[in-house]
Amino acid sequence: xxxxxxxxxxxxxxxxxxxxxxxxxxxxxxxxxxxxxxxxxxxxxxxxxxxxxxx
Amino acid sequence: xxxxxxxxxxxxxxxxxxxxxxxxxxxxxxxxxxxxxxxxxxxxxxxxxxxxxxxxxxxxxxxxxxxxxxxxxxxxxxxxxxxxxxxxxxxxxxxxxxxxxxxxxxxxxxxxxxxxxxxxxxxxxxxxxxxxxxxxxxxxxxxxxxxxxxxxxxxxxxxxxxxxxxxxxxxxxxxxxxxxxxxxxxxxxxxxxxxxxxxxxxxxxxxxxxxxxxxxxxxxxxxxx
Numbered sequence: 476x477x478x479x480x481x482x483x484x485x486x487x488x489x490x491x492x493x494x495x496x497x498x499x500x501x502x503x504x505x506x507x508x509x510x511x512x513x514x515x516x517x518x519x520x521x522x523x524x525x526x527x528x529x530x
Numbered sequence: 531x532x533x534x535x536x537x538x539x540x541x542x543x544x545x546x547x548x549x550x551x552x553x554x555x556x557x558x559x560x561x562x563x564x565x566x567x568x569x570x571x572x573x574x575x576x577x578x579x580x581x582x583x584x585x586x587x588x589x590x591x592x593x594x595x596x597x598x599x600x601x602x603x604x605x606x607x608x609x610x611x612x613x614x615x616x617x618x619x620x621x622x623x624x625x626x627x628x629x630x631x632x633x634x635x636x637x638x639x640x641x642x643x644x645x646x647x648x649x650x651x652x653x654x655x656x657x658x659x660x661x662x663x664x665x666x667x668x669x670x671x672x673x674x675x676x677x678x679x680x681x682x683x684x685x686x687x688x689x690x691x692x693x694x695x696x697x698x699x700x701x702x703x704x705x706x707x708x709x710x711x712x713x714x715x716x717x718x719x720x721x722x723x724x725x726x727x728x729x730x731x732x733x734x735x736x737x738x739x740x741x742x743x744x745x746x747x748x749x750x751x752x753x754x755x
Contacts, residue, residue, distance in 0.1 A: 486677070487677060487678055487681060488675060488677070488678050488743065491675050491678050492678050492681070492682065495665060495666065495669065495678075495682070496662070498665065499658055499661035499662045499665050500658055500661070502661045502665070503654075503657040503658040503660075503661045504657075506631055506634065506657070506661065507634055507657050510632070510633070510634060513635070514632070514633045514634060514635045514636075515634060515635065516634050516635050516638045516653040516656065516657065517653055518653060518654055518657075519650050519651075519653065519654060520649070520650065520652070520653045521638070521642045521649040521650070521652035521653060522635070522638045522639040522641075522642040522652065522653070523639075523642065524642055524643060524645060525639075525643060
């Protein structure tokens with residue numbers, strides 16, 4: 476079971492996964508600069524939490 | 531010829547049923563919009579409440595339709611199912627990411643409503659996550675790296691499910707916000723339906739992580755990358 480799991484994990488192309496994640500982070504930075512200032516956000520921080528509507 | 535006609539017809543019908551399931555679970559009243567909406571609502575005022583039952587019924591029907599196709603031509607059905615699942619899930623992720631990429635502010639506001647991540651991380655998460663959805667969705671369709679893309683998508687589904695479960699447990703009363711822009715906090719029934727949808731979709735995604743890496747053309751040629 477353990478060997479199967481190790482083989483399964485080893486079968487992944489980790490290089491592709493890491494490059495893709497780094498590329499996505501770079502694309503996110505470019506996108507935040509590209510969009511209109513009203514739609515962009517600060518890199519670090521959060522947005523206000525809205526009030527829960529009474530159902 | 532018969533070897534291909536039956537699987538093609540049944541698999542197309544099964545795809546339609548899965549699409550109905552996802553649409554009905556994600557957007558209640560999807561089916562009603564294709565019917566005589568006014569008269570149906572007049573006769574059965576609470577019919578819209580049965581969207582989960584309709585969706586799951588469509589899913590069961592889809593699974594039943596796959597059986598004859600599988601029995602008739604196993605090899606063809608396997609290839610067709612892999613193609614349909616890759617295009618379906620990949621396309622869904624691309625579609626879901628578009629509005630988030632176009633409007634990071636709205637998505638960041640939605641992420642903040644979950645009150646799950648530490649405050650400093652919300653905005654950066656809201657910026658990166660839609661990119662992961664888009665590029666891994668695209669990779670699932672157009673690249674041979676099906677195993678890796680589906681592995682990433684599988685963990686994204688897990689994260690959605692954790693977030694939705696969190697929203698339900700904490701009674702945050704917010705919607706999933708997977709496909710539409712934030713209109714503020716909404717009914718928590720939508721979080722339930724999104725959770726069911728994710729449970730339905732995570733199974734084929736996991737199965738894709740077990741398949742060998744190959745492009746969609748490679749699937750039909752039966753070759754490895």
